[in-house]
Amino acid sequence: MSLKERARKALSKPSPYGVDVDVSSYTIEEPQVYGEVQVDKSVEEAAESKVGIKPSVSQYVQVGQTAFYKLMEKSLEKYGVKVMPLNVALEKSEFARGLVWRLVSPDIDKYTALTYLYGGELGYFVYVPPEVKVPTPIYTCLVLRAERKAMLAHNIVYVDDGAEAHVVTGCTIPHGVKGGLHVGISEFYVGKNARLTFSMIHSWAEGMHIRPRTAVKVGEGGEYVSYYMIYSPVSSIQLFPRTTLEREAKLYAASVIAGKARGNYDIGAKAQLEGAKSSAEIVSRVVAFEDSEIYARGDIEGLASESRGHIECLGLLASPKAIISSIPTVTSRNPQSILSHEAAIGVIAREEIEYLESKGFTEEEAKSIIIRGFMSIEAPGLPEIVKTQARRLIDYIARSGAL
Template identity: 40%
Template sequence: MPEKDIDLSRFRSAKEAPAPHDLGELTAEEVERLQETGIDLREKGRSGTFVQTNCSVVHCTARPKGLELLPVTEALKRYSWLEDYWWKAVSPEADEFVKATDVDLDNGYFIRVLPGEKVVYPVQTCLYIREENIAQKVHNIIIAEEGAELHVITGCTTAPHLVSGLHIGVSEFYVKAGAKLVFTMIHNWSENIHVRPRTGIFVEEGGSFLSNYISLRPVKSIQTYPTARLRGPGALARFNSVIVSPAGSFHDVGSRVYLSGEGSRAEIVSRTISYGGTIVARGHLIGQAPEIKAHLECQGLILAENGVIRAIPELEAHLPNVDMSHEAAVGKIAQEEIEYLMARGLDEDEATSTIVRGFLNVKIEGLPMDLQAEIDRAIEECQREGM
């Protein structure tokens, strides 16, 4: 964590900030910004779209039968049973950011897939800060009912040229027996934005949760540590992250998994690059049931003199019959790798670029081809800027 965390009183309430009435009021530059964050406002190849600007929901549509997508405040009014999920995977007393969201909510999204429904195309959600120096506080709920399948792409970003702000995102995910939820989060912030996601996940018997987290642009600070609890036999959780930290950025990121169901499995894989920024890469696997299998992998590259990467892998076993492993490595690009490519006709910059591209090339399961291409372009651009 930063030595001194941020003062919430510095920021205006999102409720004080105006917002567009619909997506047609966004400028061409803003639309491009959202596209860079994985949000396609044409909704091509999307099953649903949710866009929140500051505290206002400006677009919310769902197409397939069996898929529900609502502003979370509306869902709370419509479904009394939602109280059974509200603040169950994340404690409202967890920290000052979560408490602030509990007291002064600025909406968020509710997504539910009915039992047995398999949603073919991803649902896209966007949490967008459009005004200067506001604190956006959202609470999201996703429920994948028994046997359901869903992929959610969330793009979080700010308006072009925006200088300061705070985003607090509380998210609670519930994956029922035999269900599958893929959650891809793309962060595209500005240099002086602070970001505080707080996420809890419950996975039941035979369910699977796959998380992909991507942050390639400058940001003042990000602090996130999603926690998954595998509560049923054969439950699965995978966390993949790709982090690039330019000078002036601070990333305290990681994941934690409690393997409480017999034969449950977990994997945490992170790729981090510092171009002068600071990265704290955490991972914590807790084996609490027999026959579980878990692996943690953290690989980091430092490509600038002032860069810092701290890898903190933790394995915690409470039974003898578990299979848990980890590997962590932090350093610079090996000179022999560069020389090998130079011997085949590349100059030094081209050789370095090729190695970095390959290092960050973590293909994400189920990602639409156009979004994967956008991520690949962003990785290449970040690499060129860093060089």
């Protein structure tokens, strides 16, 4: 059966996790591509204020089904780095054609199928040549502007052997827009002894359904660092990126989740330790406000000797009406694989607040300090600009959450 036929069959196939979404109720516009970044003020403002990314300085911007990219990108050109819409890359490059739908199959569920069949292969394609260490982050920005629309993106990042790169993605919608579907398929390749840090900040709104589908392959001695943050309300979000690691490859995956309103958040990370001495650390910090419902998943499979994995899922229930469910899973298929996990969910205890009050902080300040400290995860090697942005957003979450 062809991929297309398999995808068609999968159009009604729900995901095993998360709320099932009727994808047929969303309209998908025709894909368009422009070789310069020119977005309107509402998009520029939303992206900068909500996810800290200026579309005007981004290498790739997608607004709905319209892609903008910098045809003449001087800052990255000198490193030989290529950034372009995936459909442009597929027209030009046999290499790019060999990378798509290899790590993520179109028939995983209705969301992958929808993107395969109707997405027009919009999304970003990033290639970093061997041994090139790109000091400045590569910015991408995805914005959904109109209601009841679907934004479908398919992203490929290939960091060749010995190279290093930082990709920073912000996904958001302008103020006042509610209701929409975002599906992002991401296939990342981290070469031998290469390093990729991928930071993604999500700020959506009530009524939005978000379905990223990500798979990462890390070559021998390579390293992949993922930092994910969501702090806005949504209708639902479900993501469970999978990383396979070859010999001595490393994964560090951090998720910071602040659940708001009546949102359903099903967020996790999965690692498959396929190579000897590979390692994975999956860390999540979850704070559930208001009526939110959060499922925090971590899954590590130890397949190779001397591989190591650890999951740490910590949750803070900041509302009596919220729910957190923490689901760490470790599976060993090799006696020399060492895996562990810890999960804990708590509340901000009265004694903790009183303790901080005795140090000179008001009740609101005490709550804010606890939330802020709890959500601050230091992922190794993130660009300073991402750390600064994360601190700013965590400050905002802590301040608003303490009230």
